[in-house]
Amino acid sequence: MRQTSRKGCGTMKIGMIGLGRMGKNMADRLRAGGHQVVGYDISPNSGRDVDSLQALVGALEAPRAIWVMVPAGGPTDSTLDQLGDLLDRGDLVVDGGNTRYTQDQGHAKALAARGIGLVDVGTSNGIWGRQDGYALMVGGSDEDVERIRPILETLKPAGDSGLVHAGGTGAGHYAKMVHNGIEYGMMQALAEGYAVLEASDLIENPDEVIDSWRKGSVIQSWLLDLLAQSLRQDPHLAHVAGRAEETGETKWMIADALELGVPTPAITTALYARQSSQIQDPMTMKVVAALREAFGGHPVQSE
Numbered sequence: 001m002r003q004t005s006r007k008g009c010g011t012m013k014i015g016m017i018g019l020g021r022m023g024k025n026m027a028d029r030l031r032a033g034g035h036q037v038v039g040y041d042i043s044p045n046s047g048r049d050v051d052s053l054q055a056l057v058g059a060l061e062a063p064r065a066i067w068v069m070v071p072a073g074g075p076t077d078s079t080l081d082q083l084g085d086l087l088d089r090g091d092l093v094v095d096g097g098n099t100r101y102t103q104d105q106g107h108a109k110a111l112a113a114r115g116i117g118l119v120d121v122g123t124s125n126g127i128w129g130r131q132d133g134y135a136l137m138v139g140g141s142d143e144d145v146e147r148i149r150p151i152l153e154t155l156k157p158a159g160d161s162g163l164v165h166a167g168g169t170g171a172g173h174y175a176k177m178v179h180n181g182i183e184y185g186m187m188q189a190l191a192e193g194y195a196v197l198e199a200s201d202l203i204e205n206p207d208e209v210i211d212s213w214r215k216g217s218v219i220q221s222w223l224l225d226l227l228a229q230s231l232r233q234d235p236h237l238a239h240v241a242g243r244a245e246e247t248g249e250t251k252w253m254i255a256d257a258l259e260l261g262v263p264t265p266a267i268t269t270a271l272y273a274r275q276s277s278q279i280q281d282p283m284t285m286k287v288v289a290a291l292r293e294a295f296g297g298h299p300v301q302s303e
């Protein structure tokens with residue numbers, strides 16, 4: 001749709017709510033880029049500049065821009081509600097967290113009723129973003145997005161890529177949701193491939209095979225580099241339990257894909273693998289084992 005690539009847009013003063021792993025690093029990157037950032041977090045040990053939302057709003061001049069980087073769901077809902085009460089007409093809120101895109105419309109409507117704008121931004125690159133920049137997927141009106149362009153230009157990675165205005169309200173979080181679905185599928189493929197290499201008697205050095213693919217191979221990628229790095233430290237990953245959490249976005253993507261009639265078997269399998277990893281001694285497999293025993297006399301393993 002709209003590709004954004006303009007540079008050299010000056011600096012801004014902005015509020016940052018949420019100074020955890022993401023918000024703190026983003027504030028640091030913005031300050032290093034010459035912006036003025038006033039940081040607030042509920043934790044007194046966060047390195048915050050002000051100790052309340054009221055103080056944050058008071059420290060910014062109208063028309064204000066405030067970036068919200070708190071966990072999706074309740075914490076984001078509550079923060080946006082409070083900002084709705086505190087901010088003035090013409091102010092702008094940016095939700096940079098992993099909010100479900102279907103929630104953005106409600107947030108935008110409630111804020112718009114008070115004359116406050118909302119831009120939703122999907123943000124990737126985790127703990128590496130401070131140094132390398134964040135891929136930013138942006139949703140909202142052209143006018144609101146333009147207002148925070150200096151911030152977006154500083155947060156994005158150097159070069160032409162890493163920033164897209166994907167559409168109206170919710171489009172940024174929608175793009176990020178799909179990004180995370182792809183992330184699941186890619187990680188699962190790497191994981192399954194490595195598990196087979198490690199299980200085979202023929203392969204003497206599975207970690208070195210992975211390492212060798214980092215250059216000149218079709219599957220070279222940052223995730224492969226990260227896997228090679230982890231295996232270099234611990235080829236059997238003995239320090240890591242074989243369980244992985246999932247925090248929602250891929251589940252939402254699959255639900256939307258089902259509605260759209262778009263099959264997503266690779267990504268869905270990756271989600272199932274993570275969910276299964278969380279369940280010890282699953283009831284589903286108890287039932288399967290019990291039925292095998294019942295119809296075929298196949299022995300079951302006891303607890």
Ligand SMILES: O=C(CO)[C@H](O)[C@H](O)COP(=O)(O)O
Nearest residue numbers: 124125126180245246247248
């Ligand atoms: O957005 C991200 C990376 O792109 C976050 O790391 C996200 O939390 C990953 O999702 P999950 O917790 O479900 O693995």
